[in-house]
Amino acid sequence: MRTVGIVGVGNMGGGMAAHLLAQGWTVHVHDIVREKVDAFAALGAVPCANAAEAAQDVAALVVCVVDAAQAREVLFGPGGGAASLRKGAAVLLCPTISPRDVESIASQLREIGIAAIDAPMSGGPARARDGSMSLMVACNEAVFEANRPLVEALSRKVFRVGDKVGDGARTKLVNNLLAAINLVGAAEAIALARKLGLDARTTLDVIEQSSGQSWIGVDRMRRAIEGDFEPRAHMTLLAKDSRLALEEAQAAGFEGPLGAAARDVFARAVEEGLAGLDDAALLTLLSS
Template sequence: MSDSLKVGWIGLGAMGAPMALVTAQAGHEITAFDMDPAALENVAPLVASASTSRDAATGADVVVIMVATGAQLEAVLFGEDGIAEVLSPETTVLVMSTVGPAAVESSAARLASYTTRFVDAPVSGGVARAGTGDLLVMVGGSAEDISRVHSLLDAMASTYPVVGSRVGDGQRFKVVNQLLCGVHIAAAGEALALAESMGLDIAQCHEVLNAGAAQSFMFNDRGARMVEGNFDEVKSALNIFVKDMGLVTDAARAVEQPVPLASAAEQVYLRGRREGLGRKDDSVVFEMLKKRA
């Protein structure tokens, strides 16, 4: 393909691995690094392996970063083996992690002496859609920088609206997205726990209510997992929403915006992690909320 790019890819987790594969399948040259050697093996041979993050980033047109937290983003860029020093002014850094606006703004500012080409593009859609290139990507950055990564976004996403010209605007949109997702999952768990406590058939409850005004993506999707009761088959870990609802409440606090429902949902996820459920599927909130002493 004429617009094939040389891409350094950092982070092959549950979302990062399928995203890297669909990008490679679209004809881009991907060299990846992950702390877990098995993750590298799982994407071979379509995705080449690097022994360090610096090796992955050296000589790349674009470096895609798909890690879990702001601290990990900072370590990738500026840590002991940070990639900043091997970037050129021509390198575009494409951060697709959900790390909050403060983390990407700080990273872009610190990175400016190496490269000013920085695109903030968190993703939504889940693992299955990541594997089919059907994600929603919320893109923030300058038009010139975004134009350099269009072909990558084409491979990974069915839609990638530019939601702002500032680095950080993508993260702001994702914070709003995660507020809705986190509250909806907690509400689904609470609703089905109430249904069971009242002696209702939760499978029927899930089926019937999905046909009415109470339907939501999360009630349909996570509700099905709650009914099934298999919380060890992790499609999205509860720990992710501990992190993301923290980003929501942090962002809200920064602009003095009350978010009482998000705050309540955050407490549900924190309780789940405290009870040792952090690595379970996030639908386990149902199991937690229906517990009786």
């Protein structure tokens, strides 16, 4: 079946929906923002009033919301999609949430005959649209094989990180902790360049071709230098993810020198009113 439901068609979910539609999939879409649903309906998607409608007659339901509370709500709350899925269907859990939440949601789904695929994503909206984003997939082999066409339609960069649901979330938190560290470092470096009287654009050109390069640093600082803080990735996302990563580190008895510092910078940015901006606004914070 080349029919899939997507709940949450914001930056990443919207990119995934557009990519699947371009490949000829039938895509049911639901979002709390009706205008987003209408925009995808104009592209050929099936508009749905709630997650339950989005889950009807699909091979899989992709959950692309912000956090665990929202994931539970769209699956098990009023109008939730889990009860509408056929037996043997799958739910792809794509948000960055704690491994314990992934395991708990998977357990609830298993009780009603639905498979869970732990499948957090990374790469940003443009890469979701062109299929080059990363998917970190953890589930048993039979479930993966049954859903391989969808997973590979969504991404050309699929990483099978394990058979145990929850390991995808763990991998994503490790990745996002490094992303947070790299972004704080890039913002600090460009803020320093300005303080030293250097041209920020030229400095970033050098960094991009030199040992200080990081994808997230260059991507965000290009926008920040131009004063473009329109949110592609809200500040709150890496604030949440770095906090979750440090909670996992603490539970594992691990303490590193940089993670907590990056987490604290993001927390400070949120506290100082930058929550609604793109995380590129770290440059504003560190330049003040």
